[in-house]
Amino acid sequence: MILSNFIANQTVHEKYGGVVPELASRAHMQNIVPVVDVALKEAGVELQDVDAIAFTQAPGLIGSLLVGGQFAKSLSMALNKPLIAVHHMQAHVLANLIDEPRPSFPFLCLTVSGGHTQIVLCEAPNKMKVIGETIDDAAGEAFDKSAKLLGLPYPGGPLIDKYAKEGNATRFRFPEPQIPGLDFSFSGLKTSILYFLQNAGTSLVYKEEFRATDEERKTFIENNLADICASVQHRIVTILLNKLKKAASETGIKDICLAGGVSANSGLRSAFEEAGKKHKWNTYVPAFQYCTDNAGMIAITGYYKFLDGDFSDLSVQSTARAEW
Numbered sequence: 001m002i003l004s005n006f007i008a009n010q011t012v013h014e015k016y017g018g019v020v021p022e023l024a025s026r027a028h029m030q031n032i033v034p035v036v037d038v039a040l041k042e043a044g045v046e047l048q049d050v051d052a053i054a055f056t057q058a059p060g061l062i063g064s065l066l067v068g069g070q071f072a073k074s075l076s077m078a079l080n081k082p083l084i085a086v087h088h089m090q091a092h093v094l095a096n097l098i099d100e101p102r103p104s105f106p107f108l109c110l111t112v113s114g115g116h117t118q119i120v121l122c123e124a125p126n127k128m129k130v131i132g133e134t135i136d137d138a139a140g141e142a143f144d145k146s147a148k149l150l151g152l153p154y155p156g157g158p159l160i161d162k163y164a165k166e167g168n169a170t171r172f173r174f175p176e177p178q179i180p181g182l183d184f185s186f187s188g189l190k191t192s193i194l195y196f197l198q199n200a201g202t203s204l205v206y207k208e209e210f211r212a213t214d215e216e217r218k219t220f221i222e223n224n225l226a227d228i229c230a231s232v233q234h235r236i237v238t239i240l241l242n243k244l245k246k247a248a249s250e251t252g253i254k255d256i257c258l259a260g261g262v263s264a265n266s267g268l269r270s271a272f273e274e275a276g277k278k279h280k281w282n283t284y285v286p287a288f289q290y291c292t293d294n295a296g297m298i299a300i301t302g303y304y305k306f307l308d309g310d311f312s313d314l315s316v317q318s319t320a321r322a323e324w
């Protein structure tokens, strides 16, 4: 049971249109002690009562990972409690085990966030493998970069979702990439949206003669925002769902989960539920607060590693990238 899942959001990045790593680690340093204090208070436990200290070891922004890693090591040493290094992507998947109903093993998980897009085959809490992933942008990045092209503030994913609700998803047909196997690609979509806007909707292929003035482009976006957002979202969602269906049919697995910040997307959720009904899947999506980056998912992963006695010593290193 999760006793507290307190999150300190960093608003400092908004005006830069993306996360600034240096500012992120500084804000992390300022936040980490107060956040732990609030979490303990909310949970109603003393620091001495915890059984182990779990922390995100990888992957991510190295400055922020180092702040969390050093803090966790210090706590573990001072309290003489086991230290548990957690992989962020494993944690996103295991967010599905926090609340009832839980998927049974083996299950598939489509993890979609601002940094990752993966299909994971999970055989046990500590036994999973990535069977498909993006070869370029992540799904969240595809949302955020499309939003940026439309002049929407960062992170634009939730705004595309909002405007898409009013729009016609089949009005503009952005291309679906032909990538073999279970891998994804989103960079072509971004380019076609760029050209489409540069041409003020006249063509998906860049042609000098179609090039619109800034004014024409702005007016086109203003007049068609809902349809553009709905069409972009529709394409991102079909790219994701088509690969997930392929994974399900190739593995024969029927328990299928979503995870990561993009699983908050209403278009993805409804397409996922619809596919579930059609293909007789048992579908699972974590509660919203466990989809975006959160402490609860690190805690549940720590819990399963604790049961397996999978502890780290103080020499464990934080890393920006990590295979798993």
Ligand SMILES: Nc1ncnc2c1ncn2[C@@H]1O[C@H](COP(=O)(O)OP(=O)(O)O)[C@@H](O)[C@H]1O
Pocket: 112, 113, 114, 115, 116, 139, 140, 141, 143, 144, 155, 156, 157, 158, 159, 161, 260, 261, 262, 264, 265, 266, 291, 292, 293
């Ligand atoms: N409703 C939504 N529709 C589309 N994208 C969304 C929605 N809500 C959040 N996102 C996207 O989720 C991503 C953040 O995912 P998250 O897992 O919290 O962070 P990270 O990628 O840092 O691990 C961002 O790209 C954001 O735009």
Ligand SMILES: [Mg+2]
Pocket: 088, 092, 113, 114, 260, 261, 292, 293
């Ligand atoms: Mg994440």
